[in-house]
Structures are given as C-alpha cells and as structure tokens.
Amino acid sequence: MTSLRLLPLAGLRLLLPLIVLSAGAAVLGPLGTIPLGHLVSGGGLASLVALLLTLLAQELCTALREPAGTAAARRIDGVLRARIRATAAAMPLPRLEDPRVRADMRLAVHGHRGRTPGTAAVAAAGEAGRLASASLGAAVLAVHVGWPAAAALALALAQNHRIVTMLTGIDALADTPGQTRRRRRADYLADVAGGPGAAKEIRVFDLGGFFTGRYVAAMRAYLTPQTHARRAVVRGYAGVLALQLITAAGTFAILAWYAATGRLDAGALAQCLLAALLVFAYGAGGHQMFEIAYGTGPYRATLRLLTPPAPVPATTGEGIALDDVTFTYPDTERPLLRHLSLRIRPGERLAVVGLNGAGKTTLVKLLTGLYTPRSGTVAPALDTAVVFQDFTRHPLPLRDNVRLGAPAHDGTDADVLAALDAVDALDLLDVLPGGLDTPLSRAFTGGRDLSGGQWQKVALARAVYALRAGRQVLIVDEPTAHLDARAEREVFDRLLDHARGRTVILVSHRFATVRRADRIAVLDGGAIAEQGTHAELMAAGGRYAHWYRLQASLIT
Ligand SMILES: Nc1ncnc2c1ncn2[C@@H]1O[C@H](COP(=O)(O)OP(=O)(O)OP(=O)(O)O)[C@@H](O)[C@H]1O
The missing domain is CATH 3.40.50.300 (P-loop containing nucleotide triphosphate hydrolases)
Incomplete structure (x- = not known):
C-alpha cells in the first residue's frame, strides 16, 4: 500500500477523476443500504428510484474507474521511467554494471507479469476504496447490532491482510538474489537461442538444441521454487476460507437472532445484509491484491534505483x-x-x-x-x-x-x-x-x-x-x-x-x-x-x- 505515495505523479488532471470515481464506488455501496431499507419497509416508488439511482451511479463509477486508473498508471510509469533513465545516465559505471542494479532496472521498467509501480499505486487506491466501503458497511451494521459489526470488520481485515501477505511472499521470492540470478540466466539463454546476435554460430555449430535444452533447465530451476511457494499459498487459502466462514456464519447468526427476537425489522435486516456483504467482500480480497502483490517488486526496484547511493569521495590533484x-x-x-x-x-x-x-x-x-x-x-x-x-x-x-x-x-x-x-x-x-x-x-x-x-x-x-x-x-x-x-x-x-x-x-x-x-x-x-x-x-x-x-x- 506504500505505493499509494506514487499517485501524485499522475498529475491532478488524471488523479482527480480517479479519486472522485474511487470515492464514488466506495461510498455509493454503503449509501445504497438506506433506500434498500426503506424499500423493504414499504417505502414505495421513491425508495425504489433512489435505490436504482444509487446502484446505477455505483456501476458507472466502477466502470469508469478502469480507464481512469489505466491512464493514471501509464502516466506514473512514464514519469518513473524518465527518472530511471536520467538516473541510469548519471549512474557511476560500477553501479550501472552491478547485476543487481541491472535486474532492478529490468523489473522497474518492464514490470512483473504486466504489473508495474503505476498499476500497483492505482490498485492500492482501489484497495483503499474497498476498505472505506467495508468500514462504512460495518458502520451501518454497528447502528443495528453494535460491537459484532466491529468484530466482523476486524476478521475481514485479518483475512485481507493474510491474503496480501501470502501473495507478496511469492513476489518477494521472485525478488531474491537466487531467483533473479536464475531468471537472468534463463533470459540470457532465451535471447541467445532466439536472437540474431548468436544466430551465425548457432547454425554453423548446430547449437539450437543445446541452447533450448539449457533454457528449459534454467526456466525449470527458476519456476520450481515459485511453484512450491504457490502451492503453499493455495494451502494457506484454507485458513482464509475458514476465517471467512466464521465471519459470515457469525454475522448471519447474529442478524437472524436479532430479527427473531424483534430487534431488527425487515427493512433494517435487508440493510444489514447488504452492509455485511460489503464487509465480507473486503475480507475475500479481489484482483487488485494481485496487482499490488505483483507490482510490489517493480515498485521496490524503482525505489532502490532512485535512492541515491553514498557519494563517492572527491578526486584530487592537478593534470x-x-x-x-x-x-x-x-x-x-x-x-x-x-x-x-x-x-x-x-x-x-x-x-x-x-x-x-x-x-x-x-x-x-x-x-x-x-x-x-x-x-x-x-x-x-x-x-x-x-x-x-x-x-x-x-x-x-x-x-x-x-x-x-x-x-x-x-x-x-x-x-x-x-x-x-x-x-x-x-x-x-x-x-x-x-x-x-x-x-x-x-x-x-x-x-x-x-x-x-x-x-x-x-x-x-x-x-x-x-x-x-x-x-x-x-x-x-x-x-x-x-x-x-x-x-x-x-x-x-x-x-x-x-x-x-x-x-x-x-x-x-x-x-x-x-x-x-x-x-x-x-x-x-x-x-x-x-x-x-x-x-x-x-x-x-x-x-x-x-x-x-x-x-x-x-x-x-
Ligand atoms: N566490470 C568488471 N568486473 C569485474 N572484473 C572485470 C571487469 N572488467 C574487467 N575485469 C577483469 O579485470 C581484468 C583486467 O581487465 P582489462 O580489460 O582492464 O585488461 P586489459 O589489460 O585491457 O586486457 P586486454 O589486453 O585483453 O584488453 C580481467 O581479468 C577482467 O576479467
């Protein structure tokens, strides 16, 4: 989520629509619980129209947020690439030649699985919106059921955090020196096997099979630890699902009990159900978490590149x-x-x-x-x-x-x-x-x-x-x-x-x-x-x- 600090790089013209649309998508969901409650309590046509308008506005905000986010991410990445190019051009040669700096450069400029610092920043803004929506949903719940709403929100936060930690763990693995070395080796072999640079020798010495075989082995060495880490994430999801089940079952049981004992009328119950779904949605995570997790590596690489190293001692002497x-x-x-x-x-x-x-x-x-x-x-x-x-x-x-x-x-x-x-x-x-x-x-x-x-x-x-x-x-x-x-x-x-x-x-x-x-x-x-x-x-x-x-x- 620290990538949020990159958002100002998009400039006000692109950032403003993104903020307005994200805020709209975040607020309109919880706001919709009000006309829904009135409608179920017999509020009539006015409530129905209000509910439909709220839902329509929310859909619009969500749909328009996509292109606004893409434009902002592109601008952020463009600004960062220009800064990285300027930094690289002025970088002392030993630092520029450092394989770790080369790896950072590749990650920062090309991203990881299509995710870049810009997409991570925009996704972080989306996650912040989802958190706001869940918090407002919990507030609506709290009005009717009190402290259990806070418990539901706390459990959703825990689930969300667990998912992000697991996903970021895989990405952090890709960022370790061992994995970056394996990746570089595989990339080099792929370039040699398919590029024009070594084409003459590959044909004359019949090296095609050699390089392809080496590439497959190098890629396998790179992917095996990643696959193990992914399996661990899949297993970890069992824990997240259990937590989600407890949250949902607990919340619904409390709502049912309140309704059965007459403390919630039909309108309030409908309002609470919609509010609870907003809280659960945050806990279950969304595609934005992948954007954040996969964009974390490029984001960190960018920070490392743009952080100036210790100054080199000045040289002295004449001539x-x-x-x-x-x-x-x-x-x-x-x-x-x-x-x-x-x-x-x-x-x-x-x-x-x-x-x-x-x-x-x-x-x-x-x-x-x-x-x-x-x-x-x-x-x-x-x-x-x-x-x-x-x-x-x-x-x-x-x-x-x-x-x-x-x-x-x-x-x-x-x-x-x-x-x-x-x-x-x-x-x-x-x-x-x-x-x-x-x-x-x-x-x-x-x-x-x-x-x-x-x-x-x-x-x-x-x-x-x-x-x-x-x-x-x-x-x-x-x-x-x-x-x-x-x-x-x-x-x-x-x-x-x-x-x-x-x-x-x-x-x-x-x-x-x-x-x-x-x-x-x-x-x-x-x-x-x-x-x-x-x-x-x-x-x-x-x-x-x-x-x-x-x-x-x-x-x-
Ligand atoms: N960037 C580098 N990182 C680590 N070692 C290096 C690097 N560049 C050169 N070397 C090593 O430093 C040694 C001297 O290299 P250098 O190119 O200065 O030699 P040279 O006298 O110019 O050789 P030649 O006559 O073959 O051109 C070599 O052993 C080389 O492997």
Whole structure:
C-alpha cells in the first residue's frame, strides 16, 4: 500500500477523476443500504428510484474507474521511467554494471507479469476504496447490532491482510538474489537461442538444441521454487476460507437472532445484509491484491534505483594523474591494480602496454573518471575524446555516429567529412547508398552493416570530430585492432597529426604503433613495471624489449 505515495505523479488532471470515481464506488455501496431499507419497509416508488439511482451511479463509477486508473498508471510509469533513465545516465559505471542494479532496472521498467509501480499505486487506491466501503458497511451494521459489526470488520481485515501477505511472499521470492540470478540466466539463454546476435554460430555449430535444452533447465530451476511457494499459498487459502466462514456464519447468526427476537425489522435486516456483504467482500480480497502483490517488486526496484547511493569521495590533484591507486572490481577479492602511480604531462603522448588482462582498459576507465579507486587519488582526464576497446556502434545514420563525439558542437557536414577523411574513411561514402544519412544497421530501411574495421574507423572519426570541437585529451584503447596493417599505419599517422599539441593516451598491443609515443608505460603485476621511450626500454632489455622482439620476429 506504500505505493499509494506514487499517485501524485499522475498529475491532478488524471488523479482527480480517479479519486472522485474511487470515492464514488466506495461510498455509493454503503449509501445504497438506506433506500434498500426503506424499500423493504414499504417505502414505495421513491425508495425504489433512489435505490436504482444509487446502484446505477455505483456501476458507472466502477466502470469508469478502469480507464481512469489505466491512464493514471501509464502516466506514473512514464514519469518513473524518465527518472530511471536520467538516473541510469548519471549512474557511476560500477553501479550501472552491478547485476543487481541491472535486474532492478529490468523489473522497474518492464514490470512483473504486466504489473508495474503505476498499476500497483492505482490498485492500492482501489484497495483503499474497498476498505472505506467495508468500514462504512460495518458502520451501518454497528447502528443495528453494535460491537459484532466491529468484530466482523476486524476478521475481514485479518483475512485481507493474510491474503496480501501470502501473495507478496511469492513476489518477494521472485525478488531474491537466487531467483533473479536464475531468471537472468534463463533470459540470457532465451535471447541467445532466439536472437540474431548468436544466430551465425548457432547454425554453423548446430547449437539450437543445446541452447533450448539449457533454457528449459534454467526456466525449470527458476519456476520450481515459485511453484512450491504457490502451492503453499493455495494451502494457506484454507485458513482464509475458514476465517471467512466464521465471519459470515457469525454475522448471519447474529442478524437472524436479532430479527427473531424483534430487534431488527425487515427493512433494517435487508440493510444489514447488504452492509455485511460489503464487509465480507473486503475480507475475500479481489484482483487488485494481485496487482499490488505483483507490482510490489517493480515498485521496490524503482525505489532502490532512485535512492541515491553514498557519494563517492572527491578526486584530487592537478593534470591527469593516478597516485598510489589500488583498485578492486566489485564482487572480486584481489586488487587488479596495486599502489599504482602515473602522471601524464599536458601534450604528452603516452602509450600503455601489457599482457591480456593486465588492467590496461581498467586504467583507462580510472583515467576517465568512470571508476573510482579503493584507495589512492585520481585526477581524471577532463575534456576528453575517448575510443574504447568496445566502442559503441550506434544504429544511427553515419553523420550522427560521427557527430556524437561532440553533440553540442555546431558542426557542419564539412566537419563530419573532415573527421572521416582524418581516419581514411571517406571511401565509406561509396558503399553507403544514402551517404551520411545511411543508418548503420540493416534493422532500418536503407541501412547498411559495416565491417569491424569500418566500424573502428567510424569510432575514430567520432574522436577526431571531438578533437576538432576542442577536446584537449585523446584516449584510445586498441584503436587499430580491427584494421589491416596498411590502414593501421595510415590511420594512426593521421590521428596523431590531428591530435598535435593535445595529450594522447594510447593502449595498444601493436608495437609498431606504440614505439612512436613520447613515453611507454608497461603495466604488469598491477603496477607500472617499466617506463621510458622506446629506445630506453629496448636498451634496458626488460619486458618491453622482450615483447617487442617477439612481435618483430613473428612479423618477419
Ligand atoms: N566490470 C568488471 N568486473 C569485474 N572484473 C572485470 C571487469 N572488467 C574487467 N575485469 C577483469 O579485470 C581484468 C583486467 O581487465 P582489462 O580489460 O582492464 O585488461 P586489459 O589489460 O585491457 O586486457 P586486454 O589486453 O585483453 O584488453 C580481467 O581479468 C577482467 O576479467
């Protein structure tokens, strides 16, 4: 019921009709007991008309409440989704990558079994209306029979509470870390088995049966605890039914006794019977309880997402620097980087080399301020153009893919073409039918897919565009990994030309590229193991010299 606090998000225009209609549906039922009593006591046509009008108005309120509720729920969910998107866009990367946050995001945005925070809030309003109706019914009963009315209401409240607790229990189970993990696994397998991403390998290696079988097993692992919990709810319903039987039998017995002893005339008896039914209806629960129970998970996930985490300690220092930095990924034990210090001078061209998994990309994430270390200080690079190893392939027109390097910059098509030229990618225009307007995805009409190397050039053009827009630091993680040897040389030369006078941080396994840096830092064992110019490191005869000779011998 705490989801009620979301209702104001619907805005007054949608909320007002919902409140009026809910209140109408809640009040008109108990109000109808009055003309019913008069009618049975011989009130005549006026009572009949009053009763019919009350019933008609109640039906109207109930019927119109449905679309009003749907509209309000949609608006609430829309507002929450916008807030979640804004929160996600500003979220620190480690939090965004946290599987629990990913699960919350899915639950909050897509809901659970079609139930969302918005539907839960509207259902909670409906439940509040039903409670008001039952309370008014109990008040009508109390006028005639006294304290037993309070007992009937108390028993109905107990039943209702029991049903909600049981239903929410199932939903809370779906929200546990174990179940969310199982669900994620099943979802992943379903996506792989049916999606286009792995379609090539699935066909070539004949993996269809494998993935389908794994999906069925994963879904079974997810559903078994849920099924057990549901069976427990069904058994629990026996208790609720017993309570309901006691409430109904007790109330009717008291009414019969009062009628038999002349303390209730026919009109009052009819009034009490209708009032009692309103009380029982609350105890028996309704579809709204499912809405509340199933919407509780998405509601809680939304609250978790929108609750700001503890602020990250501010970084300090001048220029781009890491000072005595120790960094450990969340949910891992061993620090990946230990007491690492590195200072980069303005205008310097620094290359970082190291074996696979040494932590080079992680270093880039620290240098760009995307991660904060466990200890030590970072003065991250500001005003940066970055090409990540796993750069983004936007399914947007080529023009936008380049312009996203500096979306606020008022660049022209000439700037976009100059950026493409800088990375030797103008020939892309020969293969794209719509030129700069061509969407870079076949999912769109007239769109085209690019090769790995072509995509890499587009990502590099994006960085060049950002440099042309005034960014002062260029960070590139494996900028030429997808390029052939000719293109690598050509592209990298031009890239450095464009970055003249700016700071460049380059991560690469290609030593032909690396050797041209002002300084080369060798990352090994979580720290900078060697650093110097190419000549100095070759003369030192350490790791760098060894790897350089190894690569040279493989090429020649
Ligand atoms: N988000 C993450 N959570 C936990 N561990 C991670 C995460 N990202 C990377 N790692 C781990 O950190 C280690 C270093 O990864 P990183 O990508 O920084 O290495 P790298 O030196 O860039 O490797 P490569 O040369 O293969 O690109 C790896 O063992 C990797 O599994």
